Amino acid sequence: MTYSRDTKAVSEFTGEPVSTWSEEWRIETEARTVLKMSKQERDVFFNGRKDENGKTVDRGVAGIRGPKAVDEIKATMERLQEARTKPR
Secondary structure, eight states, X not given: OXXXXXXXXXXXXTSSEEETTSHHHHHHHHHHHHHHSOHHHHHHXXXXXXXXXXXXXEOHHHHHTOHHHHHHHHHHHHHXXXXXXXXX
16 A cells, blocks of 8 residues: 555654554654643643533543553653653
8 A cells, every 4th residue: 555645754762763653653742742732731631621610621631541541641751851852
């Protein structure tokens, strides 16, 4: 099968090509996206949000995927920040 675009990208963790269809790439790009968020946006992303009446309007990662997923994303974010500070 051929694709109209490249299906490989360079991982910031390894500096090596990785398939953009892989779980490894999904995890890395999720961490990249969360790192770009403000502190307030991250809090909503992880913990959800309630309206003025206290009704949950967004469950966040903790409510949807559980606290283990929150810990895994945060660990990946830390690894990514470390990888960005290492000289190449």
